[in-house]
Amino acid sequence: MRIEEGFQPIPFSEDNAYLSDPVLPGLLKRKLPRSALQEIVPDLERLGSEVVSSIRELSNSAKVFPPTLLQYDQWGRRIDSLQTSEGWRELKAIAQKEGLPGIFYERRYKEHSRTYGFAKMILMVGDSNEIFCPMSMTDGSARVIELLGSPEMKEEILPRLISRDPALAFTSGQWMTERPGGSDVSLTETSAFPTGNTNKYGEKYSLNGVKWFSSATDSEISVALARTGSQREGSRGLSLFLVPLRLPLVRSPSDPTPLPTSNNVFIHRLKNKIGTHILPTAELTLEGAEGYLIGNLGQGVKNITPVLNITRLWSATASIGNLRKCLAIATSYAKVRAIQSGNLLLKDVPIHVEQLASVNLLYRALTHLTFGVVDLLGKVESGVATPDEQRRLRMLTPVAKAYAADKACAGMEEAMSAMGGAGYMEENGFGRSIRDALVEKIWEGTIVVLALDLARAAQDPASMNAFISWINSVLKSCPARLEPRIASAVKILKEAVEALRPVYTSTMNPLVPRPALMLVGAISSSVYLLEQAIWSHTTSENTEDVDVDVFNRWVFEGAMEANIQLVKRVQYATEERVKFNTALVFGSKTTPKL
Structure with missing residues (x-):
């Protein structure tokens, strides 16, 4: 039999990424003013069509391939020529033209600009080959310069970081990670010394050291931590600098591109990573690189915090954006794949739909959580956030990032398995999405690092009170007619809040x-889903029954009760548990009897 003969599988085709999304249309309808919604929705519909057509075609094309590095020319001269793929550059240009990150700083829709921009990102990220990594750091660097930069930085560099014109736009990296410390920047070795010279951006510093992970090596600038105090001062001796990768920094498009080593920034090697293959991540050495101080001396960690907060929300959105793509593929496949001698489509098989519904439920919970925090960021940046909303943003930023990263990959694998052997094929895009999304468990802080960051915020009684007050206000807003339908779930939610109250103490x-x-993530995502259910009920949306069911089901099936029990068990764990943990991991000191 020839391959053209016999049974022929029907290829699936995806619908418009925005119109077919189970979350975004309703979420945006609730959050955005009607006037803004009328302008934003047509743009998202256009982008949703392009995502599954031209953007996906480019992302899967031969134009996209890993970067290469040529350190020396044939004469033995150090040139550090980094070559990125045409597809990488075109995808970055698409993001810039779409207004990422420009939308956030144009602020046409005020505090809702963040929601608009992140809605675009969630649609694009699964087909963008991780170009949002440099875009996120560009966004963070723009915010730092907006807040702390010199007048000249704000005049010349900020407009390029937020430009929609790829010919003029800059991208930025952020250099924190070094060999001694990883996430512990207190061990930073890179030093910065004033040269005694100045330029329009301020006093020139000379930076020397090694930056172990640079994920935007083809960018124009980076913000970097460097030591201006003694090693004994730890993180208190660090300052923040703007470092051009090449000099001169600002030039016209017709000017020749400066040599890659023109600012004494050298590429040691490109990282060989599990995923994010076309993203040029490198080990760098700074050997007298010119940099300019941002903010005050000795406040580098504080001054770079806006970068971390912003990139963590980009990271959360990357996790759920890749999950969105995998779910959309599996859902589309169920509409065309027939079983039982071709008489029954998978979409009509209850046990199969149950599997897809569990992934759909996860996607809804993570999306509402992340966009709830994005909404808070927009309010803070626009100056309309209350003090309690500022505290909630501080608490929930690490939660959204860690919770989405932890949960999304499992959901992607579940969507892949729903297609059987067809799901394991590289052409579908599952492989790249899962590999790329794995980095979100590490990038900008592992789950443990973020858990400790949450602990620092939540140990402030004012922050915990703001969090619990928000939960209570949502519960109190529930209409009487809705209460009986959600009573059992609300009871468990309240138990979770009570279990959390005694956790974040000074002696935790x-x-x-x-x-x-994980318990805070389960609580927060549930409350945001409850907000959606209350809104749907109050406005008599046709999605009311589904939204109510989603809240109930997430509380019962999203591991809330398991999280409660684990927190209670671990909270009162003794030193014996620590001892047995060590024995489990590293083995017992005693030898088993033969």
């Missing part, structure tokens, strides 16, 4: 931060 158990973060 050292084992509890990670399970506590």
